[in-house]
Amino acid sequence: MKFRLISVLLGLTVALAAIAPNSASARDLDYERLAESFDRLAADPKLGGLAPVQMDRARAALAVLKESNRRDRPHLAYITERRIAIARTTAQAELMESERNTLQRDNDRLQLAAARRDAEQAHRELEQQRLQAQIRAEETERLAREAETARAENEQASQAAEAARAESAQAKRMADAQAKAAALAKREAELSGPAGAAPTAAPAAKRRMTLSESTFVSGQAALAPAGTARIAGVVDFINSAPGARVRVQVSAAGNGTLARQRAEAMRDALVASGVAASRIETSGSGGKSRQVEITLDAAE
Amino acid sequence: MTSSVGKIHALFAIVTALLIGCGPTKPQVDEIGIATRNLSTARAAGAATYAPLELRAAEDRLARANAAAAHGDEDDAATLASESSVDSELAAAKSRLGKDREAVDSLKQQNADLSREAARQTEGAGFQ
Numbered sequence: 001m002k003f004r005l006i007s008v009l010l011g012l013t014v015a016l017a018a019i020a021p022n023s024a025s026a027r028d029l030d031y032e033r034l035a036e037s038f039d040r041l042a043a044d045p046k047l048g049g050l051a052p053v054q055m056d057r058a059r060a061a062l063a064v065l066k067e068s069n070r071r072d073r074p075h076l077a078y079i080t081e082r083r084i085a086i087a088r089t090t091a092q093a094e095l096m097e098s099e100r101n102t103l104q105r106d107n108d109r110l111q112l113a114a115a116r117r118d119a120e121q122a123h124r125e126l127e128q129q130r131l132q133a134q135i136r137a138e139e140t141e142r143l144a145r146e147a148e149t150a151r152a153e154n155e156q157a158s159q160a161a162e163a164a165r166a167e168s169a170q171a172k173r174m175a176d177a178q179a180k181a182a183a184l185a186k187r188e189a190e191l192s193g194p195a196g197a198a199p200t201a202a203p204a205a206k207r208r209m210t211l212s213e214s215t216f217v218s219g220q221a222a223l224a225p226a227g228t229a230r231i232a233g234v235v236d237f238i239n240s241a242p243g244a245r246v247r248v249q250v251s252a253a254g255n256g257t258l259a260r261q262r263a264e265a266m267r268d269a270l271v272a273s274g275v276a277a278s279r280i281e282t283s284g285s286g287g288k289s290r291q292v293e294i295t296l297d298a299a300e
Numbered sequence: 301m302t303s304s305v306g307k308i309h310a311l312f313a314i315v316t317a318l319l320i321g322c323g324p325t326k327p328q329v330d331e332i333g334i335a336t337r338n339l340s341t342a343r344a345a346g347a348a349t350y351a352p353l354e355l356r357a358a359e360d361r362l363a364r365a366n367a368a369a370a371h372g373d374e375d376d377a378a379t380l381a382s383e384s385s386v387d388s389e390l391a392a393a394k395s396r397l398g399k400d401r402e403a404v405d406s407l408k409q410q411n412a413d414l415s416r417e418a419a420r421q422t423e424g425a426g427f428q
Contacts, residue, residue, distance in 0.1 A: 054393075075379050082386035089393040096400035103407035110414035117421055 030077045031066050034084060038062055041088050050091035058083040185229030207244070207298060209237045213252075213290040221261035223269055234294060235273045245297040246270070246280045251287040259284025266292060331381035332369060335362050338388035347391035350398030358387035 038058055042048055061080040068076045189211075211234070215227035223231075238246055248266050252259040263282035271277045339358050347355040361384035369377035 075383065078383055079386055082383075082390050086386065086390045086393050089390065089397050093393060093397040093400050096397060096404055100400055100404050100407065103404060103411060106411050107407050107414070110411055110418065113418055114414055117418070 030073065031062070034065065034077065034080050035062055037081075038084050038087075041084065041091070044091075046095055047088065047091035050094045051087050054083070054087035054090045058087040181225065182229055185226045186233070188226065189230040189233045207241065207296040209234065209294045211292040211294070213292075215292055216262050216265070219258075221258060221265045223265055227266075228269070231269050231273050235270065235275060237294065238270070238275055238279075238296065241296045241298055244279070246275065247293075247295040247297060248280060248282045249293040249295065250282075250284045251289045251291060251293075252284065253288060253290055254286045256284055256286040259286060262292070266294075331378045331385070332362070332365055335365060335381040335384040335388065338385045338392070342388040342391040342395065345392045345395035346399065347388075347395045349395070351391040351394035354387050354391035354394060358384045358391055360384075361387060 041058075042055065058080065061076070061083040065073070065076045065080045211227070211230060214224060215230060216222065217224045238244075248263045248270075250259045250263040250266065252262065260282070261284070263284045267277070267280045267282050270280060335358075339355075339362055342351070342355055342358060361380045365377045365380035365384060368374075368380060
């Protein structure tokens with residue numbers, strides 16, 4: 001009976017001994033799986049040194065799991081598994097952030113280079129526009145110069161035309177003045193001719209013509225313009241009696257020499273107008289009257 | 301007088317006993333608080349997009365923890381809440397990793413485009 005009791009107790013002890021290692025090995029299996037996972041992460045060449053805070057928490061969870069009783073094990077295993085996953089994910093995120101920073105630096109550098117190229121491009125375009133504007137300005141200036149030249153030429157031409165007009169008007173005025181002077185002289189000759197000659201010419205069978213002293217330049221022997229203008233009338237008078245002798249008598253108050261010179265000037269003018277010099281005889285006297293008498297002697 | 305003083309003493313004793321009795325529940329309430337905060341943090345980090353499985357696990361465990369607490373099962377509540385907390389922490393970590401990965405991919409693409417553009421312009425500059 002006593003032996004039986006002892007054998008039962010022994011059997012129980014053996015059974016318990018058999019169960020206990022089983023239980024311990026199951027606990028170790030969970031723990032070892034997670035410990036291995038943690039060690040792999042810690043030894044990872046890239047992730048190993050990262051996420052130190054989360055690694056510490058995972059390590060702590062693993063330690064708690066190792067010391068846990070059977071009841072809490074599933075819960076603590078879950079917590080530990082999550083803690084290791086959090087540590088791994090955080091390490092991966094840190095690695096990714098480091099890559100992100102490197103890429104961001106590259107990006108900044110590339111953006112800067114692109115901005116610099118854009119600025120250079122803009123500068124080139126600006127320069128090109130400046131050149132084009134300069135070309136346009138030069139073209140405009142050239143056109144303006146041409147227009148100015150054309151305008152100046154035009155003005156010069158119109159000035160010349162104006163000058164020509166003025167000249168022709170002047171010429172016309174001169175011609176008019178000359179014509180007027182001639183007409184006046186002719187009229188004076190006509191008036192003085194008959195008026196001066198008529199009373200004396202009548203008894204002398206209209207063979208005498210008298211001209212006033214204004215025939216000559218005052219105090220000189222030369223013919224005045226009025227005198228020259230009268231020559232034609234005198235020639236007509238002489239020609240009315242072809243072949244008759246012509247006597248030119250000039251009297252000048254108190255100056256016989258001047259009178260003679262004036263008579264010779266009259267003769268020269270008549271000769272110049274076609275009257276034969278052989279027909280003309282001249283005489284001058286210092287008498288009171290101041291006139292020219294042309295007498296035709298029809299006796300011959 | 302003596303009787304009422306004794307009643308007051310008795311009341312103090314009861315209150316003290318209650319306080320001591322409720323003492324151990326304090327950490328359990330904190331576990332739920334921590335789990336709730338961690339869940340908010342995970343959601344704010346974009347866990348719905350980047351870690352939907354972990355987020356759902358955290359929500360599920362927190363709901364069960366609250367239910368357990370409502371039934372007065374403080375130990376279960378604390379266990380579930382602490383599990384929900386690590387679910388939320390993992391969800392937040394995965395969200396951070398997901399965002400970093402997206403940023404890295406985007407930068408790689410941008411840099412490749414910029415490099416290509418730089419090469420093209422350098423080539424083009426030779427002709428100008």
